Amino acid sequence: MNFAVKNPGYSNLRMKIELSDGTRTYNLTGGWAAVPTSWTDLQINLDALSPAVNKKKTTIAIWLNQAAVGYGELLVDEIKATNVASGSAPTLTAGGVDHATGDADTNYTFSVSYTDADNEKPFAIELVLDGVVHAMTASDAGDTTYTDGKAYAYTTKLPLGVHSYYFHTTDTTRDAVSSVLQTGPAVSGTLLADDFEDGNADGWTPTSGTWTVLSGKYAGQAGSGNSFSMAGDAAWTDYTLQAAVSVTNNSGGNKDAGLLFRYADSNNYCVLYLKNNDRTGRKLELVKSIGGVKTTLGYANPSVAADTFYAYKIVASGANISVYQNGVLQFAVTDSSLASGRIGARVYANTKAFFDNVSVTR
16 A cells, blocks of 8 residues: 655644454554655555455545644545556456347346466456446356456446446556446437327327327327427437328328427427428428427438328437438438427328327437
8 A cells, every 4th residue: 555645844743544454453554653744655565464454345544643732734645556566467358248239127247358377366357337346256256267267247237328338457466457448338218109009199298180099000180280299208308209100191181290309399399391292302301490480400302102101210319310211311410409308299281190109219
């Protein structure tokens, strides 16, 4: 153990450093010791302690005392543990995780192989996951040969998001070694999933128009203007909205439907228009409404045939928005006007449309 200490100028200043492993306490300074008036690195060999100290469970206490009554201060710059180098440093290989993707219910097993040419066992094998240290366990506790590689593992569930990790170890006779930082796994979660096969649209709130479940599909019939039906949570930020949509050729309808996302209120939202009667090259048009003022962000002109289901996907990640039809990227835009909001279905001007297999994932 190394302690950098200094007496900033107080007379009669003394210190005592104690270390405990939960079983016994060791006086590392041999009682009260004078504190140097210049920065001094105190080095204490823990291997010389008797009985042998359990280094995995140590706690340190630093006591301050003055021979005469008065105020005093002790400066400590850093406390660190170092090894006296000998032999060869161990290596960590074949480090990884068994699932690159999954959800919050997936068990993720991280594994790595420890090899030491001097056949020295590790002090510890650690997984540093998102900056948090986790102790790994040996896959075969009876394996005491470290020259040919010994496997260690750690299994856990993970929250939503993209994670990062690396492995860390030492054999106590060389400096600690770490593997390279790796990205993953990517943990996604299903925020909403509705195929309407249960015959209801629980969780959906129409704003106007006529909305009902017909033959396992969510049918919307617009009034004279926009008719929305909303679902989800206003706090949702980055997510992927997917839905199958069929814009019908109903008599008197404007053949104009759509999908809403990042919906805050009736004046602030994003919407992907789906129009099978468009003649301007904008059968898919992404529009934002801010304070009721609508601005086109992007558009494309794939086939949107009447009475035909197409699979649409909208990926909203920060300011980046990507739009897909049947798995093909149609366009991608950047806009940071809206960061969160609900999702919804849209029909316009007497249009009738069907919506199915709606999902929102992270």
